[in-house]
Amino acid sequence: MQIPYEVTPRPDTGVNNAKLGIWLFLASEVMLFGGLFAAYVFLRMGADAWPGMETFDTHVMATRADQILSVPLATLNTVILIASSVTMVLSWAALKMNNFKQFRLQMGLTILLALGFLVVKAFEYGDKFSHGVAPETSNFLGIYFVLTGLHAVHVTGGILVNAYFWGPGAKMWTQGSVRAKAHFTNRIEVAGLYWHFVDLVWIFLFPMIYLI
Amino acid sequence: MAAEMTVQEVKRHVRVYLMVFGALLVLTLVTVLVSYLDMSLAPALAVALFIAIIKASLVALYFMHLISERQVIYWVLVLAAAFLVGMFALFISSLLDQAEVAVMLMGAGVA
Missing domain, CATH: 1.20.5 (Single alpha-helices involved in coiled-coils or other helix-helix interfaces)
Structure with a gap:
């Protein structure tokens, strides 16, 4: 069966296939992260103490997650990711206004911010490893690394897709017909839906893991 | 989101995106500051979830265009x-x- 790539809404669904497709994918992602959030609740409710491990410097039992994790770094990353969501939607708006240069700028910023997020994350992970702790150290760190690690994999995936559209994929716009330009704009919108979802997951991860 | 939008409409959207950006930054600050109040788990969880749901709704409604989907x-x-x-x-x-x-x-x- 051939699924035609059209950016005009289908009469039966009211949306184009790419949009319905990405939303179905995001629905499955809700279950993927939802399952791990449930695991977090399970581990936390079953634990005698949370985070249930010693602090790195004073070696007393930590009573708050922020004695193990860096809230300032995570706050910085929250701001970075929110900003990248804004530049992502601005890159789409630029195409809607037929302004390719502005698209390149905003999409470039989105990619740089995402890379910045990963660099900060790497510093956080590095700090943990330098203290000789790993996912196996405690249930708290186990679920921390799984949730933030899976999220980081999603960020990496988003960077790859966005970098493709910033670079070689943009040929569709620069060398394309009016129809191809409409297709490219649709691709950016769909990639944006994924990227905003990655931001959305972090909006829940940040308070759940770092703050409470 | 409708396929045909005039440049004026897109510009209006951009203004909304920037306002949402501001709101998200303020809410991030609020959720961090509230966490230093040393509340017990139940109220801390309720406040953190409440703010997170507002932030997630803003992203979903405006950036993901759910408001007009x-x-x-x-x-x-x-x-x-x-x-x-x-x-x-x-x-x-x-x-x-x-x-x-x-x-x-x-x-x-x-x-």
């Missing part, structure tokens, strides 16, 4: 939400099934 997308989300709630209900019911956990939760004022 077609019905079929809403149904996909309703389906996902139903499965998510079902999964959490299964987990939580099994937690409450363990007597000592149920007692602990009630002691913490969560259940």
